[in-house]
């Protein structure tokens with residue numbers, strides 16, 4: 001029955017669903033911790049974690065309990081009223097991050113849109129930029145979501161092809177990556193700054209682009225550039241944040257602080273979507289009633305779960321686990337000696353393995369790993385991203401390393 005049952009679900013999805021994804025041929029049914037099971041009961045180790053949204057592990061018992069209790073009590077109210085979970089969440093997130101004010105949304109893209117709005121209002125009302133002239137500098141290779149405004153400043157053709165016209169006000173500079181060294185990248189950003197620049201919006205490590213880790217010290221130079229020019233530094237840590245890189249936020253590796261921070265993904269404790277834009281009162285006070293909103297943003301169910309998820313990040317030692325096991329995992333992957341591997345890089349439990357294109361296709365390797373019980377996904381044809389839940393055990397990781405080594409040797 002096995003394959004036929006799975007085929008039936010797969011057929012249904014492709015018959016009735018839009019084809020904006022190309023999933024691996026496995027139909028998932030159940031998750032627990034770092035593991036997932038398909039509808040036939042086959043067990044897999046999750047190395048995707050829903051693109052880093054599953055840091056706490058699947059169906060964390062504490063979060064299941066929290067969501068059940070809150071769902072029984074009060075789930076959705078809109079922001080026309082006050083609720084107890086919302087205030088509690090804001091306080092919890094502000095205290096644990098040091099940002100004064102928070103605006104909650106649901107998906108990552110919405111929080112990015114919120115950051116764009118905040119930066120522009122600050123630009124007009126505080127910096128004194130002339131109406132409709134504000135510019136935001138972004139990096140090549142960026143990924144900030146899928147709304148038309150956001151894909152409009154993507155450098156990835158497939159994200160924007162046929163979706164124009166796009167909104168203006170975004171200028172692209174060179175990320176510090178590959179042949180673009182630190183000095184050239186900083187010069188590129190510097191040359192795009194003018195009196196209309198309100199913000200630089202970047203990912204401290206580019207996830208979707210293939211776990212691109214910039215040279216050490218780059219982010220600090222970007223920070224200085226922003227400070228010297230009265231420009232807001234806004235970091236998109238939707239994927240890199242909340243322990244994924246082995247620190248609460250990736251910017252901590254560089255000992256800096258951004259003016260605005262965008263969170264999402266793991267913020268919802270692998271239970272539901274919730275995202276947020278965090279900043280100072282000076283920036284956030286430009287939002288007044290009626291200027292921005294979301295029906296579901298800040299709802300009691302999501303904020304109750306997110307509060308508990310934030311506590312569990314520390315109670316479950318997820319950040320340290322990410323740092324320690326991430327370093328171990330990376331060094332073990334780097335020690336696999338094989339001509340198909342071009343580079344292994346990353347921070348914490350967020351590792352990109354770049355393959356030599358001429359030797360093997362990343363998607364094919366993911367299919368081979370799937371056959372061994374490992375769920376992985378390629379990004380941009382040549383990179384496999386390994387991002388297990390942050391609660392993964394060393395034993396499970398060792399098992400994964402054994403399987404990865406076996407599959408690479410078999411190519």
Ligand SMILES: *Cc1c(COP(=O)(O)O)cnc(C)c1O
Nearest residue numbers: 107108109143144145236238239
């Ligand atoms: C996933 C992601 C987003 C978009 O989040 P959605 O919840 O899919 O809208 C934005 N920025 C980064 C860095 C991401 O990884």
